[in-house]
Amino acid sequence: MLYNRLGKTNLEVSRLGFGTMRLPTKGSNDEIDEEESSKMLTYGIENGINLIDTAYPYHSATLEGRGNSEIFLGNFLNENSYRDDIILSTKSPIWAIDKKEEFDYYLDEQLKKLQTDYIDIYLLHSLTEPDWYKVKDLEVFDFLDDCLSSGKVKHVGFSSHMEVDYVIEVLDEYPKWEVVMTQMNYFDEYYQSGVMGLNYLKEVDVGSMVMEPLRGGSLVQNIPQAVQDLWNVAEVKRTPVEWALQYLWNRDDVDCVLSGMTSLQQVKQNIETASKMDEISDYDHEIIREVAREYRQTVGNKCTRCGYCMPCPHGVDIINCLTEYNIAHMLNDPKASAMQYFTLMDDDSRADSCVQCMECLPFCTQMLNIPEELEKVHEYFGSEFDHF
Ligand code: SF4
Ligand code: SF4
Structure with missing residues (x-):
């Protein structure tokens, strides 16, 4: 495994982070297959992954619900005495918060679910423009100051799907942000905050955690022939997963790539990829740009399969x-x-x-x-x- 400094947190994080929103299930989204998920996490940790990311609603039965990902993770870390070996990241469900005191209510509940006294990285979850103005009115900076001074949280940040101007505005308003999670892959360079957002994070030394590296699998499954033909002419032969991940790890403004892995095989493959230096040449970068162009011509909608909209209360998949x-x-x-x-x-x-x-x-x-x-x-x- 290779490691990067996570901006001004000075944490040395594995460049592959373990996202726990797509753990294997036994049917419905809230029924985590605990045996299989434990095997995956154990393999990941024993083979160098040191950052695990979760969130309040991951693996819940309802749209705004209390998810089982944090509960499962708390049990897993406690039973296997891994808590102090890993950097634990989770998120405040800000869309559910309407009163100032609810920030603390959720944080305390999350600490309980995760069976820990502290969270290494605590992010405002999926910050949008309206949520940003709402949480500012609810004096979120006081809450974050208190989290840090009490030791319940070591580093604070936010995850975002906003445009770059908003990301910069938020960053510039509070000097204690240390981590930002944004969406990035070779298809989305100019989508949401994209490349410009990552450049800015690097400039102000805020750690970057990247989500959707494979665009919910759409960059690595059902590869169109035209795309495969482009990959075939590259100097170095790589699988579509390797292309997508190495593209990100070749960027000096990406500190950690989060992958929401669903099987042990995926964990093994991703760790193998994360463990080797693989420099992408200028020629290969041109091929990546061509592949992105090819995908742009064909894609029907921009769904990344993140699952945040599920479950639909009327049963629509x-x-x-x-x-x-x-x-x-x-x-x-x-x-x-x-x-x-x-x-x-x-x-x-x-x-x-x-x-x-x-x-x-x-x-x-x-x-x-x-x-x-x-x-x-x-x-x-x-x-x-x-x-x-
Ligand atoms: S439609 Fe649902 S799964 Fe697709 S991007 Fe939107 S929230 Fe994610
Ligand atoms: S019924 Fe349609 S609009 Fe309503 S939550 Fe389901 S998918 Fe969304």
Whole structure:
């Protein structure tokens, strides 16, 4: 494993961080497969991963619910005496906070769930422009000051899907920010805060944690032939996962790449990739740019499969509806995707079950108008497989 300094925290973090929002489950999202997940985390820690990231709602049964990821992680770290060996990162569910005292309420609950006295990195979760103004009104800086002085939290920051101007505004308003988590991969260089945001973090020495390195798997699954042809002409042969991860690790403004791993095999492969120096040449950078261009021409929507919009209270399988639509466009094979759409999803979870209640809208990290996207999905696939 290779390690980077996480900005002014001065923590030495493994450049691969373990995200715990997509742990294997035994069915529903809140039923973590604890045996398999424990094996994955043990392998990760024993092979050099020292940063584990979770959040209040990860693996919950409802949209705003109390997730099981923190509970599972607390048990796992306690039972295996790993707590002091790792850097633990979790997040304040700011969308659920309407009163000043609720900041403390959630932090104390999270400390209990995680069975620890301190959190190494505490982030305001998925900060948006309206949330930013809300938490400022609720005197969030006083809360953060108190967290740091009490020792309950060692370093504070925020995770964000905002545009770069907002990220800079937030950073400039509080001198104690030490870490920011943003979305980045070779497809999203100019999306959200993108490259400019990472450059700014480097300039002000704030540690960067990157999410969505594989864009929810869309950069590494169902590779279109045109993309594979581009990879084939590269000087060094790499798998799509290696391309996506090494692209990030070749950037000097990326400190830690978080991967929400779902199987032991993925953990092993990612650790192997994270453990080798693999310099990307100028020629290979050109190929990466070409691949991004190719994907941009084909993608149907910008869903990253992050799952923040799930579960839909009306049972719509938002992620898989949007994914099948994307795959159909990327591979230009509507029939194959329609087959998946109609066989893997039941009647009640397809796009036409959306009642446009709008409850999912505030949760989309990519600012998608989900009901509108679902309408497109329904228009594309229709109500029955027969017409394909
Ligand atoms: S708008 Fe549609 S997809 Fe979103 S929560 Fe409501 S029913 Fe579910
Ligand atoms: S629709 Fe938005 S919130 Fe839901 S999985 Fe896709 S990107 Fe994430």
